[in-house]
Amino acid sequence: MKTLLSILLLLPLVGLAQSSAKLNKVISKLNTVKDYSVDVEVKADIPMIKILPSKAKVYFKQKDKFKVVSKGIVILPKQGFSEINTFLSDKSKYMAIEGDTSKIAGVVVQLITVIPSGEDNEIILAKLWVDDSRSLIIKTQITTKSNGTVTTNYTYGDMAKFALPSKMVFEIDVKKFKLPKSVAADINQRSTEKKDDKRTKGNITVNLSNYKVNTGLSDELFKKKS
Amino acid sequence: MLRKNTYNEFVKILSKPRSFLGIGALTLLILLIIFAMKADGKSIISFVTASFEQTLSFNGHILNGYLIAFIILQMLIVHVPLLVALVTGDLISGEAAMGTIRMLATKPISRTKIVLSKFIAGAIYTLILILWMGFLAVIVSQWIFGTGDLIVLNSDGLTILQEQDILWRFGAGFMVAYLALLTVSSLSICLSAFAENSIGPIVATMAIIILFTIIGTLDVSIFDTIKPYLFTTHMASWRSFFENPVDMGTIMESVLILVVHNILLVALAIWKFNRKDITS
Structure with missing residues (x-):
């Protein structure tokens, strides 16, 4: 009876250990990348924001240095680019539980x-x-205190060996945006003509190309104003 | 004769200190805005993007000359009509107040042409005002802040325009803004034809603009039927050039309404001046 009880009590920990092992393999792969730079093309389909596809260069350095350099305006999700990697790298700060398998x-x-x-x-x-x-x-769904939930789908190309994606699709929650017409000086718009975008979710597609991995990016690069 | 009289009218405008007061005030206002933006522009941008900043980050050179020019145009288009009315509001009534209108009417030129020359002189002054404003807003701002993509704040969201797609919008926007200011000029000259003192038409013009603007700003459905016919509704139609895609139908509708306003106001002023019993 004691043996059975011990097995039952230890069973969840076995699952925990297995999932941690799987996650550890992912983390080990992510940790092979000390720094990288990559060209990104961002297509944002966000309610109440009209923007054409834009290009930028993204720099990342372990553990949490991240910089976006662009001539034009680029909209990216507040979180999801490098935060999860940084978060996962410190194993003492979380516990991982294995769930179902799916496709x-x-x-x-x-x-x-x-x-x-x-x-x-x-x-x-x-x-x-x-x-x-x-x-x-392949996919993440991250819920944070201040930024709500962001779902990200990853597609990999020839940089899969470094766990660096070639495409990321972010699905984000957007709150209703409303500014008084007097503040926006948008008195030309008549109230009956408004074309309100009722969507509350938006997508940001980021295509990543021309990765340069482990080139030894200097810390100074991240201090400079872009 | 119309050309010569227009020249005379323009010289009269230039001889008034208040004509330069308007240009001076405009210069001071724009330089103040540029200074404020240089000192604390980041917080203004933060105000614009705050609604989205919980989930999104805006990267790039946001605080640039185009944004400053847009903010200047947006802020001042409400106040520039006062500077226009200040000068054009007494073009006819000022003459009546000073007693020079009788002498003016004795010149070998029809009363219609007298009114037309005043309208043209007022239009030239308004053009100078808007060109100066455009120079300070677009050229000086670019020189100080550089160029970049433009974030346009509307009441229902943001539009982000690419750098290479902006200058023509400013050009077209300033043209429509000029037409709107020309309507203010025509309104004040028209009111001037009805008055015998200088200050009345200026105050009346501003009162009309304030009243119509408040009606246009109120989100009350009862006003929706009259809003399309108020010229103040179309004074902000220059903003339509900063939407993507540009709604040319709406802009042309606004241009048409402003042109009709101008024609009607000029016609009304001519009609009144031709029947005016000049006793002063």
């Missing part, structure tokens, strides 16, 4: 739910769908 675009993925152990963490909950065979994150 995303024909790929078998394992759901791993990551819960922060501390109170002060910005991330409340992170769900990762991991392709265990290639140790790649």
Whole structure:
């Protein structure tokens, strides 16, 4: 009876250990990238924002240095680019629980739910769908204290060996935007003619190309004003 | 004769200190805005993007000369009519007040041409005012802040325009803004034809603009039927050039309404001046 009880009590921990092992493989792969630069093309389809596709250069350096350089205006999600990598890199700050397996675009993925152990963490909950065979994150759903929930789908190309995606599609929640006409000086618009965008979700598609990995980016680069 | 009289009218405008007061005030206002933007422009941008900043980050050179020019145009288009009316509002009534109108009417030129020459002189002054405003807003701002994409704030969202697609919009926008100011000029000259003192038409012009603007700003459906016919509704139609895609139908409708206003106001002024019993 004691043996059975011990097995039952230890069972969840076995699952935890397995999922951590899978996640560890992903983290190990992510950690091979010390820094990178990449050209990005951003297509934003966000309610109440009209913007044409724009280009920028993104720089990243471990552990949490991130910079976007662009001549024009580029809209990116507040979180989702590098935060999850930074968060996952400190294993003492969360616990991971293995969930169901499913298929995303024909790929078998394992759901791993990551819960922060501390109170002060910005991330409340992170769900990762991991392709265990290639140790790649295929999809994430991250809920934070201040930014709501952002779902991201990843597509990989020739930089899959570094776990760096060639395409990221962010699905974000957008709150209703309303500014008084007097503030916007938009008195020309008549109230009956308004074409309100009722959508509350937007998509940002980021195509990434021309990766330069582990070139030894200097810290100064991240201090300079873009 | 119309050309010579227009020249005389323009010289009269230039001889009034208030004509330069308007240009001086405009210069001071624009330089103040540029200074404020240089000192604390980031917080203004933050105000514009605040609604989205919880989930989105805006990267790039946002605080640039085009944005400053747009803000200047947006802020001052409400106040420039006062500067226009200040000069054009007494073009006819000022003569009546000073007692020179009788002498003017004795010149070998029809009363219609007298009124027309005053309208043309007023239009030239308004053109100078808007060109100066355009120079300070677009050229000086670009020189100080550089160029970049433009974020346009509307009551229902943001439009972001690419740098290479902006200058022509300013050109077209200033043309429509000029037409709107020309309507103010025509209104004040028209009111001037009805008055015998200088200050009345200026105050009346501003009162009409304020009243119509408040009606246009109020989101009350009962006013929706009259809003399209108020010239103040179309004074802000220069903003339509900063939408993507540009709604040319709406702009042409505004241009048409402003042109009709101008024609009617000029016609009304001519009609009144031709029947005016000049006793002063």
